[in-house]
Amino acid sequence: MARLLLDTHLVLWWIADHPQLPKAAVGLIRDPENEVHVSQVSLWELAIKASVGRLDVDLAKLERTIPAQGFRWLAIRNQHLLAVAELGTSPVHRDPFDRLLVAQSRSEPLRLLTADRQLAAYGPTVTVF
Numbered sequence: 237m238a239r240l241l242l243d244t245h246l247v248l249w250w251i252a253d254h255p256q257l258p259k260a261a262v263g264l265i266r267d268p269e270n271e272v273h274v275s276q277v278s279l280w281e282l283a284i285k286a287s288v289g290r291l292d293v294d295l296a297k298l299e300r301t302i303p304a305q306g307f308r309w310l311a312i313r314n315q316h317l318l319a320v321a322e323l324g325t326s327p328v329h330r331d332p333f334d335r336l337l338v339a340q341s342r343s344e345p346l347r348l349l350t351a352d353r354q355l356a357a358y359g360p361t362v363t364v365f
Contacts, residue, residue, distance in 0.1 A: 238270045241310065241341050243350035244278040244333065248293075251301055258365035261349050273310040274302045275340055280312075281333040316340045327357035338362065 242250065242265070249257035250265065265272055279299065285291035302309060319339035320332075329335055334355060341348035341361040348355065348362045356364045 238264065238267075239273065239344065239346045240264060240270055241273045241275060241337065241344070241346040241348045242278070242307070243337060243348060243352060243355075244281050245351055246349055247274050247278055247302075248282075250305070251298070256351070258351070261365050264349065272305075272307045273344075273346055274307050275310045275337055276312050277333050277336045277340070279309075310340060310344070310346075312336070312340075313343075315343050319343045323358070327354070329354050329358075 246257065246261060248254070264270055279295070282291060282293055282298065283295055286293050286295060316336060316339050319342055320335050322342075323335055323339060329338075334350075334352060337348055337350075338355060338358045338361070340346065342359075345361055349365065350362060351365055353364050355362045
């Protein structure tokens with residue numbers, strides 16, 4: 237069994253059945269042996285993007301869709317926030333949402349699934365497709 241954490245892009249691609257969703261990620265997500273998590277960080281990121289007009293998403297529907305898909309919401313805890321400071325400055329990834337996802341993947345631990353190649357530098361808890 238693997239404990240997975242989906243990056244925000246993968247969450248959106250999964251819900252939309254988007255062709256950019258990597259087949260290897262689909263296999264891991266669909267595997268009934270795996271536990272799939274979506275962080276509240278992603279909901280926060282999408283809410284900000286929606287509020288400034290950069291994204292059109294029904295946040296209330298998304299909130300309901302996550303558990304309906306069999307995924308678990310991962311709460312943001314103090315240990316996650318403190319772990320962001322441990323990421324240091326190398327490698328530098330400027331997106332605070334991605335940095336918090338990496339920190340969560342390390343703290344829990346969970347395997348962060350992402351399409352963001354820059355995140356691979358954060359080590360073994362990150363899987364880039």
